[in-house]
Amino acid sequence: MDLLNxxxxxxxxxxxxxxxxxxxxxxxxxxxxxxxxxxxxxxxFPFVAVLxxxxxxxxxxxxxxxxxxxxxxxxxLVNVPGEVSSMVTAIDGYEMTKQGRAGxxxxxxxxxxxxxxxxxAIMVSFVGxxxxxxxxxxxxxxxxxxxxxxxxxxxxxAGSSLTRAILVTLFGMMMASVGFDDSSGLPRxxxxxxxxxxxFDLVPVMIGLFGIGEVLAxxxxxxxxxxxxxxxxxxxxxxxSAGLGATGRATGICLILGLLPGMMPSIGxxxxxxxxxxxxxxxxxxxxxxxxxxxxxxxxxxATAMANLIPLLGLGIPTGPTMALMLAAFTMYGIVPGPLxxxxxxxxxxxxxxxxxxxxxxxxxxxxxxxxxxxxxxxIPYAILAPIILVICLVGAYSTRNTMFDVWVCALFGMxxxxxRTRGWPLAPLVIAFVLGPMIERAGRQVIAVSPDLLLxxxxxxxxxxxxxxxxxxxxRYTVRGELAD
Amino acid sequence: MQxxxxxxxxxxxxxxxxxxxxxxxSADMLLLFLVGFAGIVDxxxxxxxxxxTVGSTSAGGWLVLLGALLGIGTFKLAMQGGIQSEQExxxxxxxxxxxxxxxxxxxxxxxxxxxxxxGYTLATLLFMAIYLRVFGKYGVLKxxxxxxxxxxxxxxxxAALDMMLPQGILPWP
Numbered sequence: 001m002d003l004l005n006x007x008x009x010x011x012x013x014x015x016x017x018x019x020x021x022x023x024x025x026x027x028x029x030x031x032x033x034x035x036x037x038x039x040x041x042x043x044x045f046p047f048v049a050v051l052x053x054x055x056x057x058x059x060x061x062x063x064x065x066x067x068x069x070x071x072x073x074x075x076x077l078v079n080v081p082g083e084v085s086s087m088v089t090a091i092d093g094y095e096m097t098k099q100g101r102a103g104x105x106x107x108x109x110x111x112x113x114x115x116x117x118x119x120x121a122i123m124v125s126f127v128g129x130x131x132x133x134x135x136x137x138x139x140x141x142x143x144x145x146x147x148x149x150x151x152x153x154x155x156x157x158a159g160s161s162l163t164r165a166i167l168v169t170l171f172g173m174m175m176a177s178v179g180f181d182d183s184s185g186l187p188r189x190x191x192x193x194x195x196x197x198x199x200f201d202l203v204p205v206m207i208g209l210f211g212i213g214e215v216l217a218x219x220x221x222x223x224x225x226x227x228x229x230x231x232x233x234x235x236x237x238x239x240x241s242a243g244l245g246a247t248g249r250a251t252g253i254c255l256i257l258g259l260l261p262g263m264m265p266s267i268g269x270x271x272x273x274x275x276x277x278x279x280x281x282x283x284x285x286x287x288x289x290x291x292x293x294x295x296x297x298x299x300x301x302x303a304t305a306m307a308n309l310i311p312l313l314g315l316g317i318p319t320g321p322t323m324a325l326m327l328a329a330f331t332m333y334g335i336v337p338g339p340l341x342x343x344x345x346x347x348x349x350x351x352x353x354x355x356x357x358x359x360x361x362x363x364x365x366x367x368x369x370x371x372x373x374x375x376x377x378x379x380i381p382y383a384i385l386a387p388i389i390l391v392i393c394l395v396g397a398y399s400t401r402n403t404m405f406d407v408w409v410c411a412l413f414g415m416x417x418x419x420x421r422t423r424g425w426p427l428a429p430l431v432i433a434f435v436l437g438p439m440i441e442r443a444g445r446q447v448i449a450v451s452p453d454l455l456l457x458x459x460x461x462x463x464x465x466x467x468x469x470x471x472x473x474x475x476x477r478y479t480v481r482g483e484l485a486d
Numbered sequence: 487m488q489x490x491x492x493x494x495x496x497x498x499x500x501x502x503x504x505x506x507x508x509x510x511x512s513a514d515m516l517l518l519f520l521v522g523f524a525g526i527v528d529x530x531x532x533x534x535x536x537x538x539t540v541g542s543t544s545a546g547g548w549l550v551l552l553g554a555l556l557g558i559g560t561f562k563l564a565m566q567g568g569i570q571s572e573q574e575x576x577x578x579x580x581x582x583x584x585x586x587x588x589x590x591x592x593x594x595x596x597x598x599x600x601x602x603x604x605g606y607t608l609a610t611l612l613f614m615a616i617y618l619r620v621f622g623k624y625g626v627l628k629x630x631x632x633x634x635x636x637x638x639x640x641x642x643x644x645a646a647l648d649m650m651l652p653q654g655i656l657p658w659p
Contacts, residue, residue: 047647050647050648163559163562163563163566164563166559167518167556167559167560167563170522170552170555170556170559171518171521171556173552174521174522174525174549174552174553174556177525177548177549177552181541181545183540183541183544183545184536184539184540184541184542184544184545185539186532186536186539186541186542186545188528188529188532188545188546188549189524189525189528189549191524191528212594216587216590216591217587219586219587219590381622383617383618383621383622383623383624384618384622384632386590386617386621387613387614387617387618388614388636390590390594391610391613391614391636391640392640394594394597394598394601395606395640395644395649395651398649398651399644399649402650404598404601404602404652407598407601408598411591411594411595411598414591414594415591418587418591423514425514441548444548445541445544445548448544449544
């Protein structure tokens, strides 16, 4: 019933317009080489902040999955993935383009994304409220355990070096401590500077890390010009059948894995691709234009992204950088994701969930006919795009609090993001630690204020700690690497 | 997959790039140590000097904890010798055009400095023009067209979105 009401809300011209604009903007920005989904959301976030609360949140969500599809388009056509998750799509997608099968690759990507998105939205609508009800039982000890588990999981899944990821996590928590302490009102890490009293805002930090940082990192990469013409769009029947099978499997795997903090779409893509290659009778086709590779990767992207929303909406825990921005969007309007969200902001939440259904339909309708336009956009020289993106990033950072301090913060974190990328340091743990650090600190201080013995009587705390240990062990055992071994 | 641009090929360049990689690796560790140290120092300052403020111990203690963990972790990483082998780091550095992002970053910082005195429109026009001319190597007419169009168009758009950017010396928007 709630979902039905949400659908009725979203199907009004106003909200349809928000979804459409979000999908269009997201795909437009995502198609640009060097700009991934997280970057697109970070860059566009300040500009959609002018919309009313429901409109902004719906538009942001639409930007996110629109940008994911846009990134896949450049991955398939010009072998320039917009982000890590699109790297997997590029492996077989670009091979298909070289074989003159760009149309079927793009179509399969769109269809796989659509199916995974719809199934994911159904799961969010059923599981989200249950998770929220469970979280009503949580106290400081549980939130402390959940926060520590989240950070541990993200660090474990962030890359091959756990030590580096943990250091980045600690660094992120340190950055989040700059400014006034909420409990005592004391300034921390300001060193007598007035400017630092306001602390670092998440939006300029994100825009810097993922916008400017990515542009700087992309400057030294050259893209192949698009020389292929897209003629036939739809895959052959056998290809469609194989692709749909891969879509189903990837969706099932990633809807469950996506509930874990740190399980970002990129990791889901790698895992699903590996599963498809492992179970295939002809694994030698993978890496040479296997449509299952494209389908699995794209379905995994969307399924993981949808599943990521459940911890965000139900527990208030972002599982990745983009979810962290969604959390910031909610917080801007005083909407607190977590256990009370479904009760206090029910119409808004159900409108958001309903918008996923509508948004995925819009994406499917929008992207297949407009693929020629996206191809043209992808060929805009980076020498023209880069300064435009940089300027938009800085304007976005300024508009957060109308202060040049945020512009400098954005530039500083942009430099940091570039250095981290080139030096092999993971970025996601920094952002999540920046968001979760204050929550963990608050929960920890509450536990200490009551009594540290409290932890002994809260089994949920130990459950989360044990889960964190398991995730670390599993991640070390089955290291998810950036490059797939042949 | 996408090939990275290989720019340096002479042995002399490899040697200097290897040294640069080692230096950068040390800079990583140094930065982390400094941040950790700053956390410990500031945390202790709060604990020891703000005894009359409720919550000061936990406020400072959190920083001390983070700083200590950061310091220990960085030391552990340094003892491990970093993660990439020195050969891998040198190779990674060889394969990147460092001068390009560093130059763009420098231009960006100058652009930020100029936004307040000149205003968004003028500063953006200059930034775009110089970037397109230097890195895009476009002709004067194309540079002028794109720069002016973007500077004016974006100024109008931000004003329409009620974003009050620094106006500087121009009376518009």
